[in-house]
Amino acid sequence: MSNIALEVRDLVKSFSLDGATINAVDQVSFQVRSGEFVALVGPSGSGKTTMLSILAALLTPTSGQVLIDGQDLARMNEKQRVKLRREKIGFTFQSNNLIPFLSARENVEFMLRLNGRLDHASRIRSDELLARLGLSDRLHNLPAQMSGGQQQRVAIARALIHNPAVVLADEPTASLDTERANQVVETFANLIHENGRAGIIVTHDLRMCQYVDRVLQMQDGKLVRTYENKKEIRELARGSIH
Amino acid sequence: MKNFFLASYLAIKEVIRNRGRFLLVALVIALITLLVLFIAALGEGLANGNRQYVANLDAQLIVFLEKSDFSISSSRLETNTVKSVRRVDGVADAGAIYTSSTEIVSLPEPLKVSMLGAEPGRPGMPPVIAGREFRGGEAREAVMDRNVALRTDIEIGDVIQIRSTQGTEDEFFDLEVVGLVEGQSYFFQPTIFVPPATWEIIRPQSQSELTSDTPYPNIIAVKLADPLQTETMSARLVDEISNIEVANIETTINNIPGYSAQQGTVQTQGFFTLLIGILVIGGFFQIQILQKVPQIGVLKAIGSSNGVVGLSAVIQIIVVTMIGVGIGGGLTYLFSLGFPPTIPLVFNGSRSLIAVILLLVIGPLGGMVSIIYAVRIEPLKALRLG
Incomplete structure (x- = not known):
């Protein structure tokens, strides 16, 4: 049995809107093991992005617990959360992923610099990872000189290079065509599995679920269903289940 | 230290990769530098033109006629006052100074000069600094400020002719240039020095003054045995000698007609130029930070601390300001080469140094708001996750 890299217990996030309290995340609990790739799906406003923000230590929950690699986010101050994001979390965003004035290689290496782990060996590993993602000829390109898919792959490399416990991806395929989206998520899934990281992808595109091990479906802030069966997940990805 | 290296890495990389944009900002800073340095140089030049002779006097106190309000031109002392001053205990030496203006006419273009006895x-x-001092008495000899010599090609041994209005008639006097002195501009004019008796004869004077051949000094420069005892000696001089008032060199300079007003004007110009500089630079960096909100959001989301983000902005502003001030300094030097010597620009003064230091400070000062803004950016909002 693999280690539990991420654990969410009775998580609640409330917002006040026009005097009324709305639970964007409502009593959600789940676990993600190392080496497991999980999709968080649901319609707009279902709370999946809020959930991801909490998991990324960017948003404080109203109640409940989030444990990343055994560390409770609720017990951390801002400085400790920044350290956690740097060391334990890998993150890819929907857009504006990369530092625009750093090349592909520098963007990936920056994560190592941040962690004080940039050396000759890690540089080689960074180049190998980029090569694995089909970017060996793009090492010195700036983000503006790369396509959306290439930028997403650089972001994936950056999210994985420092061996984080958890890798979070927020709609990484939103700006990509189907073929590129499939390539990106498949590569992402492979790397998650190979490197033994816990991966969570937030997506509205159910077709991407074919690459994950488990699907968590959210609605109105609640976790309404979990798909663990391979067959069910395939059907969900094909659109047979709604 | 790790934060500093990370911040420097980010700041320098961004400046290099976006050099066109940052060069534009640096050029704006360079233009502000050019303006500030010229105002500073002009201030120094004007101040020098006004005060140089008095500031360089080998004296600590100046004796004026009582109630002359420390105005050199309003002060006319008795001839024996200088002897009285020399007798006061604590006075090492004293010299009478006689001031007037005249014109050297033996040149292709007549040149107005201050003529000091x-x-x-x-x-x-x-x-x-070259040649010799003039002889005393009524010797028709002059010692000349080197600036006059340079501007007019007059050399030691040459004879110059000056025009002097005596009563209602213009009269012309020949003077042999026997020596040169340096940095002795007075009242915006280069100076020539002549013996007091000669001065009395050749100075411009009214009809009523022509009957007298006794030179009355305007002021007396007093060298003290102990240069630090200015206040004590000032009081002692006023006590022991009637009809005088005494000022130190600084007060004397500040009372040169127009000096304070002129310096105040120049300093106000400089102040407002720096203020405009702060606003312009601040505006540039603020716009830049606004454009970089998502980028800063990413940096923070992946684990960069506020320290790294803020320090990076500070380093960037300092680097760009330094480049701008460097370019501005170079441009100022190049422009100054093309200015005629009649424009009083002096770049080697403390004002230029202060101006450069202030310019280096206004960048970070102007960018302060943008730095605070950068530090306060919330990654959640910057990345539109919230």
């Missing part, structure tokens, strides 16, 4: 070897007579 001073006693050789006494305070008031500057050290001769």
Whole structure:
């Protein structure tokens, strides 16, 4: 049995809107093991992005617990959360992923610099990872000189290079065509599995679920269903289940 | 230290990769630098033109006629006052100074100069850097400010002719240039020095003054045995000698007609130029930070601390400001080469140094708001996750 890299217990996030309290995340609990790739799906406003923000230590929950690699986010101050994001979390965003004035290689290496782990060996590993993602000829390109898919792959490399416990991806395929989206998520899934990281992808595109091990479906802030069966997940990805 | 290296890495990389944009900002800073340095140089030049002779006097106190409000031109002292001053205990030496203006006419273009009467070897007579001092008495000899010599190609041994209005008639007097002094501009004019008796004869004077051949000094420069005892000696001089008032060099300079007003004007111009500089630079960096909100959001989301983000902005502003000030300094130097010597620009003064330091400070000062803004950016909002 693999280690539990991420654990969410009775998580609640409330917002006040026009005097009324709305639970964007409502009593959600789940676990993600190392080496497991999980999709968080649901319609707009279902709370999946809020959930991801909490998991990324960017948003404080109203109640409940989030444990990343055994560390409770609720017990951390801002400085400790920044350290956690740097060391334990890998993150890819929907857009504006990369530092625009750093090349592909520098963007990936920056994560190592941040962690004080940039050396000759890690540089080689960074180049190998980029090569694995089909970017060996793009090492010195700036983000503006790369396509959306290439930028997403650089972001994936950056999210994985420092061996984080958890890798979070927020709609990484939103700006990509189907073929590129499939390539990106498949590569992402492979790397998650190979490197033994816990991966969570937030997506509205159910077709991407074919690459994950488990699907968590959210609605109105609640976790309404979990798909663990391979067959069910395939059907969900094909659109047979709604 | 790790934060500093990370911040420097980010700041320098961004400047290099976006050099066109940052060069534009640096050029704006360079133009502000050019303006500030010229104002500073002009201020220094004007101040020098006004005060140089008085500031360089080998004296600590100046004796004026009582109630002359420390105005050199309003002060006319009795001839024996200088002897009385020399007798006061604590006075090392004293020299009478006689001031007037005249015009050198033996040149293709007549040149207005300050003509000062001073006693050789006494305070008031500057050290001769070439040639010799003039003889005393009524010798028709002059010592000339080197600036006059340079501008007019007059050399030691040449004879110059000056025009002087005596009563209602213009009269012309020949003077042999026997020596040169340096940095002795007075009242915006280069100076020539002549013996007091000669000065009395050749100075422009009204009909009523023509009957007298006694030179009355405007002021007396007093060299003290103990240069630090200015206040004590000032009081002692006023006590022991009637009809005088005494000022130190600084007060004397500040009372040169127009000096304070002129310096105030120049300093106000400089202040407002720096203020405009702060606003312009601040505006540039603020716009830049606004454009970089998502980028800063990413940096923070992946684990960069506020320290790294803020320090990076500070380093970037300092680097760009330094480049701008460097370019501005170079441009100022190049422009100054093309200015005629009649424009009083002096770049080697403390004002230029202060201006450069202030310019280096206004960048970070102007960018302060943008730095605070950068530090306060919330990654959640910057990345539109919230």
